Amino acid sequence: METLRVSATSRPNAIAGAIAALLRSQGSVDIQAIGPAAVNQTVKALAIARGYLVNDGLDLCAQPAFVKLDVQNEERTALNFHVLARPLGSA
Template sequence: MSDTPAPGADSNSVVLRVKSSSNANALAAAVSHAVYDGKDVSLRAIGAGAVNQAVKALAIAQSFVASRAISLSFRAGFSEAKMPEGNVTAMVLKVLVD
């Protein structure tokens, strides 16, 4: 997991890069704390294992924020990511706070 500002994004947004080896609980805590701080949160995952960890983390984050009467959902989308081996498609999960 890596906390990276999105290109052209303001300081109120956070993009968390997710790997298949990311700890879902740690990622959920990062999402929860960003939500508590009022930030716009997105998770970027490349590959099936990374998408799996991202979705698990969002389910766990929902349980973390529920005690504060916050409800989370997400909207899935795609983006291009530049990698040393060329451009790859990444799944982006935009966290929505209800």
């Protein structure tokens, strides 16, 4: 499974395109974000990606969880979004 890393300066439209492409081809993707600005960009990208998937009859489901990452020999807490594709209209 592919893991996307989002930063505070990531462009939501670009991230959304990557999310939609991975959901179409693989059915799932993990997204990692450290810090409130990166989480904000991630949430915006998820909302945009939903719009990209409508014509394919797909929706997405995001499951957030905290994870510990080693960044430059320092332990950091990140938010990990496990995102799954599902048929549009399923509950």
